[in-house]
Amino acid sequence: MNVPVMAEMAANGNTPEVLFWVGCSGSFDVRAQKITRAFASILNKLNISYAILGKEEACTGDPARRAGNEFLFQMMAYNNIQILNGYGIKKIVTTCPHCFNILKNEYPELGGNYEVIHHTVFLQQLIKEGKIVIKENSPYSGKKITYHDSCYLGRANGIYEAPREVLEALSAELVEMKRCKSKGLCCGAGGAQMFKEDEPGNKRINIERTEEALATNANIIAAACPFCNTMMTDGVKNKEKEAEVHVLDIAELIEQSMVGE
């Protein structure tokens, strides 16, 4: 697929309207790569002027900072800000709530000031502006969808409605889990938990959350975070429900439902 890279664009003297920050999961995780491609495909379909940093992108430092390694975080942030400022980036869209949170809230103090948008908010705007039009025979119309709030989008940044509004555009039946919005239960990946074994306990957090999602009888668990996606997908597999229940990112749902080639 054709994805513009910042370095080439800059070499040609062009600046994109928005930089697509892919994030580590979106770049390397095989499942999350599909989300990245879906979102890039939406950008391509709409002829949005964007670019990725490509090989120049590096971890924002989120897991290091949350684990307690401030030195490593500061090093990553320093280098990323050098690159972003070097290209004169003004606006960033990202499919990862962890990247979103840290770029939006924690980079400004270090000299990185950008307008940072999470892709669910970006998609909501595009739908509102009428740029994204949902097909009449959308594959998700009439399907039962439950949305799992990402902590770093929801509680961390107060974004609860944008992802839901995007889902409503699919004419699907939106059902809420017992714990949702500000009370939404974590998937278990945040705070660098993704990168280590659980502490001793009697259950994995993603199993608890998956049980709640399955209790809604939804066909689709919609996520807005690649880490939540991994955790919920594992949970659904653990419950042997992968044939009936699919964990999909909001970008994937839109990409498959929108008008345009």
Place this chain on the structure above:
Amino acid sequence: MHFIPQIIFIVLLAVGIYLFAKKVGFIKANILMGRDEIINDNKPLRWRNVLLLAFGQKKMFKNPLVAVLHFVIYAGFIIINIEVLEIILDGIFGTHRLFAQPLGIVYNFLINVFECFAVGVIIVCIIFLIRRNVLHIKRFLSNDLNGWPRSDANYILISEIILMCLFLTMNATDTILQGRNYGHYAQHITGNFLFSEHLQFIFNHLSSPQIEVVERMAWWLHIAGILAFLNYLPYSKHLHILLAFPNAYYANLEPKGKMHNMPEIQKEVLYAMQPELIPADAANETTHKFGAKDVADLSWKNLLDAYSCTECGRCTAACPANLTGKKLSPRLIMMKTRDRMEELGKRREKQVENWQSDEKSLLHNYITTEELRACTTCNACVEECPVSISPLDIILQLRRYLIMEESNAPQEWNSTFSNIENNFAPWKFSPEERDQWVNS
């Protein structure tokens, strides 16, 4: 002889207030053990938070039934304290129902309102005692509360019931004596009050001097009880009725996802990357301790948080780690922080030499690495807290100390760190492959 009750009253009041003030000083000194943090931006929003979160108890209303019940106790408690003003003045000047004459009919109205609240408080306290001790509510059954904290909660509810009963008894007996035209009671005819009227039957068979004894006892016990309660507060979780207000004012206004920056490390990294920026006197800069090991390393706001905590356990009930059987309980993080402050504070009071170093610390001796490592930083605890406490902020500062001062990380995290450092991603992928998703 005539002045003796007044003298006793003034002494009692003075001792009560003195002891309370002394304890307030102790707590203030404990909170100021914490490191400096300047919180003075956006004053209008801060006052708004005091109104909404503290006075209005906005967060409590996530569970409306409990919120209304809690509001009755709180409003009753505050409003009935207006009556305490009269009691204190009566005590000092040797008067009786000082406000009755000047306020006239308004006085009766006020006392009737107070009685409504008193009855409300009694009913709600009984409901809360049942909730805590009979109904199986997980956050009250939790082992977090074993020992003193569980008794503390019950003592508070029971003393509130006793205080309110004394208030009603006082009014009931007073109005009987008014009706009998007995002694000085006849000089302040207020007439019967809404609820205490129905308690008169308990005392009606007694002689007037006997009733006077009951009335005086209720009056004295009520005010002595209030002073005792005031002095109990600083030892109790009930301190939240005072500290919820400053804690709402100093509540975090940033998005919850934002972690505190560490400018000292930011600077160090900057100097490593751009040595030309190192100032000439950089060598003289004091070395910092990174993260928090003990209460003195936390900010004073973290310590104010700990004293504001009323151990309700909403945080722990929402904590995904705790829900799935991990050792972490955000409520315990706050309780242990307070315990550690108290321990150090007592050493300071006793003027123990080097009172700050007793070979113990908040990290390890009170809060274990296992608890800290179970946190997913999901902010559920912060979101839930009705009095604007952030257990997460403390957890993250202790984590920083573990990693940066003790190099104490699980092996997987060390690999993650080295991957981020060398491959710019938490997994062992080559940075050259970062854009491979385009082709796959």
